[in-house]
Amino acid sequence: MRLLCSPLLPVGCHIPHLRVFLKICDFIFVLRPLILIPAWSFYLIGAAQGRGTLWVTDYRFPTPISLLSLTAILASAYLLNQIFDRESDERNEKCFYLSRGIFHARTLVIYALVFFVIASLAFKRAADVQRAPLVAALLLSLLYSLPPARLCARPFFDIAANAIGYGAVAYVLGFGAYQSTPLRAIVSSAPYVLLVASTFLHTTILDAAGDKAVGKISTTVFIGERASVNLAATLHVLAVVCALATGNYAALAVTGLSLPVTLRTIVKRQREASAVLVQVITLVVTAAAIVSWPTYAIIVVPLIILSRFYYRRRFGITYPGVRKSV
Numbered sequence: 674m675r676l677l678c679s680p681l682l683p684v685g686c687h688i689p690h691l692r693v694f695l696k697i698c699d700f701i702f703v704l705r706p707l708i709l710i711p712a713w714s715f716y717l718i719g720a721a722q723g724r725g726t727l728w729v730t731d732y733r734f735p736t737p738i739s740l741l742s743l744t745a746i747l748a749s750a751y752l753l754n755q756i757f758d759r760e761s762d763e764r765n766e767k768c769f770y771l772s773r774g775i776f777h778a779r780t781l782v783i784y785a786l787v788f789f790v791i792a793s794l795a796f797k798r799a800a801d802v803q804r805a806p807l808v809a810a811l812l813l814s815l816l817y818s819l820p821p822a823r824l825c826a827r828p829f830f831d832i833a834a835n836a837i838g839y840g841a842v843a844y845v846l847g848f849g850a851y852q853s854t855p856l857r858a859i860v861s862s863a864p865y866v867l868l869v870a871s872t873f874l875h876t877t878i879l880d881a882a883g884d885k886a887v888g889k890i891s892t893t894v895f896i897g898e899r900a901s902v903n904l905a906a907t908l909h910v911l912a913v914v915c916a917l918a919t920g921n922y923a924a925l926a927v928t929g930l931s932l933p934v935t936l937r938t939i940v941k942r943q944r945e946a947s948a949v950l951v952q953v954i955t956l957v958v959t960a961a962a963i964v965s966w967p968t969y970a971i972i973v974v975p976l977i978i979l980s981r982f983y984y985r986r987r988f989g990i991t992y993p994g995v996r997k998s999v
Contacts, residue, residue: 691986695986695987698987699770702980703755703775703776703781704748705768708751709747709748710955710959710973711839711959713740713962714959714961715839715847715869716743716844717966719847719858720847720966723847723850723852738795738798739846741795742799743807743810743843745788745789746814752788755781757823758818758889759771761883761886764886765880765882765883792811800850803849806845810838810843813838814838816834817834826890828890828891828894829892829895832870837866839869840865841859841862844865860919863915864912864913864916864928867928868912868958871908871935872955874892874901875902875905875951876947877901878944879947879951902938905935906935909928910932912928916928931954931957959973977993980992981993
């Protein structure tokens with residue numbers, strides 16, 4: 674990585690406007706918006722299935738206040754996670770904000786509190802049926818990162834927390850924008866829960882070396898890389914079977930289209946295959962959400978383009994990309 678002028682500002686940092694622009698971007702990307710995309714996507718897929726069709730019927734986002742609350746909860750959680758996962762993040766060469774002195778831990782705590790306040794204010798205006806999923810999102814977020822629970826460092830609990838948080842909670846929250854039938858929403862979310870569980874396992878494969886080095890016992894550290902690949906493939910196949918069994922053809926399309934890339938990792942056990950898988954499945958899920966809500970592309974596409982520019986200029990890496998997990 675080639676850095677000039679200072680350890681924080683890369684090539685071109687002598688340009689004042691670029692300095693300011695990168696600093697603004699620091700406050701955006703420290704929130705890890707690219708891993709917010711799956712949560713937004715599952716919310717919108719849930720909303721589409723709640724209204725009864727994946728095809729475009731309305732260009733407006735459904736009940737944006739609940740989506741705002743979910744986003745603020747997750748942003749707050751991601752900030753806290755960076756503090757408590759600092760050692761493993763440094764080993765895995767990701768989330769550089771603390772290790773490179775771009776932000777201090779105290780700043781991230783204050784920033785997290787700001788988003789918690791935003792989440793609370795939005796929560797008060799959310800529909801009654803959407804409040805239970807929002808409370809679940811908050812509890813899972815706190816239990817995932819904060820001691821003594823630290824579900825992120827407990828085998829299988831790390832999978833469950835992510836699978837439920839993204840595949841169920843975000844989906845049920847979106848579903849509730851159109852229907853007050855939580856049980857139906859939970860049942861129809863089952864294939865997505867299994868899909869997220871499968872995908873998340875591959876992120877633990879990518880981080881296994883760094884996690885093991887600092888004593889963080891993720892599922893992959895506990896059962897090994899090969900077992901994780903096989904378990905991930907099994908979970909993905911179960912997601913397809915579950916979609917068929919419940920007659921959820923939208924979920925069948927999402928899980929079925931992405932199944933080949935999961936099965937490919939059984940043959941290609943390189944970590945690059947896991948990195949490709951995570952991004953392909955994210956792309957499939959995001960595309961499904963865009964099919965239902967085309968205006969979503971106005972948010973996602975510029976965000977991805979900006980991230981490619983930002984991570985290259987700030988850290989000298991290509992992200993999104995298959996070489997690094999950020």
